[in-house]
Amino acid sequence: MWTFILAGVNTLLGFVFRSLxxxxxxxxxxxxxxxxxxxxxxxxxxxxxxxxxxxxxxxLSATTWYFLDLFAVSQGLPIIISAMVSRFIIRRLPVIG
Known part of the structure; x- marks a missing residue:
């Protein structure tokens, strides 16, 4: 009885330490x-x-700012820059990129 419990605990600990x-x-x-x-x-x-x-x-002039605000460039530009930086960094990782 105890050998089965001990074997189960041993298997569980082996899984935890080997993979997790x-x-x-x-x-x-x-x-x-x-x-x-x-x-x-x-x-x-x-x-x-x-x-x-x-x-x-x-x-930039006022008319240019009007169209930039119309297309929400002030919200989109930081998103695009952070996405490009994230892509650059992920490609430099040897396991993922």
Whole structure:
């Protein structure tokens, strides 16, 4: 009786340590590398800051701003930039990209 229970516990612990813990460590390492890579890109100056985007868009005329606001570019531009940065980072990961 006890041998069956012990065998079941041994199988369960083997599953946990072989698959779940290893997957957690691997995905945590990928997440950590990705977040640190973003901070390095921000420090180097490759990623645009809000001040640089504001400076580049400040020279537009009022009619141009009307059409940009009409098409909601002020909401869409940060989404597009973050998607492009995410795509760039994901392609640099050796396991995923």
């Amino acid at each position: 813990v290893v997957k957690f460590v691997v995905f945590f390492a990928l997440w950590f590398i990705t977040t640190e890579f973003v901070s390095v890109l921000q420090q180097v100056g490759i990623l645009p800051t809000s001040a640089s985007l504001n400076a580049s868009l400040s020279g």
